[in-house]
Amino acid sequence: MKIMSVLLILLGSIGLTSCSHTNSQIPNEFIETNLRHLKDDEGYQLNKFGVKFTDGKLEVNKVGELHKCEYQFSDGKLLGIDRGEWGGQLCFIPTDTAKKTLKIKEGNIKFIFSFKNKLYFIEGLAHSTTNTGSLYKLYSSINSFVFKKIMDFDGAPEAFAVYQNKLLIATHINFYSIENFKQVVIYKNIFRNGLYPNSIAIIDDKNIFFGMQGAIAKLDLWEKNLKFYKNKG
Template sequence: MRLPIHMTTTRLLLLLTILQAFIVTSCKQTNSIIPNEFHETVLPKIGSNEWYSVNYSQNSFSVNIANEKLKIEQVKEINKCELKITGGTLVRINRGEWGGKLTFKPADTTKKAIEIKSGNIKYIFNFKNKIYFIEGLAHDGYSEGAIFELNKQNDNFTFTKLVDFDDAPEALAIYKNKFFIATYKNFYIIQNFKKDLIFNDAFWSGLYPNSIAVLDEKNVFLGIRSGIAKLDLINKTLKFYKYEK
């Protein structure tokens, strides 16, 4: 039996109203995770007055996810971090242009520390029961880095380079067995140690990415100088939220 025309129209209008409410609610949910003191701003063009303004900002922010919510904090510079492994502790030191190193500190205090590699070690971490570290440096026109696998047999260490970058890795997050890596000016997804360039020459060049927080692939957040960036890796779009209080 055919419905009267006015009933069909009424149902259609009701459906459109529900759909519109869903879209508005979804947008509000996305925006509500950004604190009020961070305002969406046009992406600054590198080298512009706006870019220099954020580049000279004294505020840098880190991002992380806690209880499925975005948390933003003022950056606290950390030059040293540790990873406990069998037999002792791996210690990484990164002092930027003044160098750094990766060392192994044995649990047996009668043994001396072992220097594994000199260089600016950004991260050391476990992934699928293996140990990896990331090295990178951007300074005075130089910008390079790499991902290494670290192997240990007793107190002997070797390492193998797996992924090379022509731009210094700055921030790392692991999501669904993928590495999300923000470099000095680019953004990569690394899967099975093959890199896929997602954003090239992004506006954060010179704004020193320091952390990545992931809700899902459409909601990836990057802590940078003067604010945060929001990355949609599916649609490959960027937004910039500047700190203004």
């Protein structure tokens, strides 16, 4: 009986510690709110918050519009440009200034990244009635690049992260997981009503944080529970 009591106390302590750890990740200047109150807030349209983990701590900062992404090589860099409805492109800029910039593809380039030692990029556009996106694999050789489309999305990708050998992608509306290049919708309509996600920071399945328009949010995949937090100021 004493052993059972000790086990129950230990389990309870673990649960409280986990809950406390999660709550402590939310910065003190943010308070929980609901979607209706969030949209009524005067600062909603004025502020965009990005999230990331620094030394195991959730860091939240105001961010502006991101119009480019980069990927470094020893002899140059890939540059992705996204100008919305005015287009964009993916190009390679050599470190040697005597060499010309190599244009690879036209399109609104959102992310360039390495995954399992392979190069990929994501493009997307949400404007007027257009709301699309795609994932591409990029092959490089001396002075040339070739790309291959892997899959399409039913919305423009806005935030991206790698987690446990999976790609996690937040579009204008849905939240996706891509494992073994099979696309699964984890949560439908999570970003409806103009929340515009811009970043993802992950502890585990119960603690996935999003930076977005006017707020941050925490998603618990086990409970399918989404909580919003707005800045007190």
